[in-house]
Amino acid sequence: MAPKEVVEAYYRDMFEPIGIKPHLHPECKVYWNNSAGFKELTADGLISMIAHLKARFLTSRLELTHIIAEGQQVAVRYAHNITAPDTLEEITFAYSMAIWEIQDDKMYRGYIVSHLE
Incomplete structure (x- = not known):
């Protein structure tokens, strides 16, 4: 599978029953800078x-706006749209930009920057 396809499948399945586990390399690490600070996550943490x-919101949907691949690295920009129990209206929860390194057709390293809307 091409690196771009690996990343597309990961984001497609993120909130689906299949989940992301099949897409993660066993040694996956994510370095995430967000509005609350910095987090380093393993596959299990992610x-x-x-x-x-998924438990917090009624719906979660990702809207990918850009995806660019070069070699084994893929950059993606997306909006995370949610429906909260108290509003029952879909809103944009956060905007994110990620660079992923693919190894063995799996998500190996992720560098994410996001901010809440």
Whole structure:
């Protein structure tokens, strides 16, 4: 699978029952700068964080606006849209930019910057 396809599949399955686990390299690490500070996550930490997001909102949907691949690296920009239980209206929750390194057709290293809307 081409690196761009690996990343597209990861984001496509993020909030689906299949989840992201099949797309993550066993040694996956994510370095994430966001509005709350810096986090370093392993594959298990990333899976746990996404499970928390799924439980917190009625719906979660990612809108990928850019995806650019060069070799084994893929850059992606996206909006995370959610429906919160108290509003029942879809809103943009956060904007993110990520650079992913692909190894063995899996997400190996992720460098993410995001901010809340």
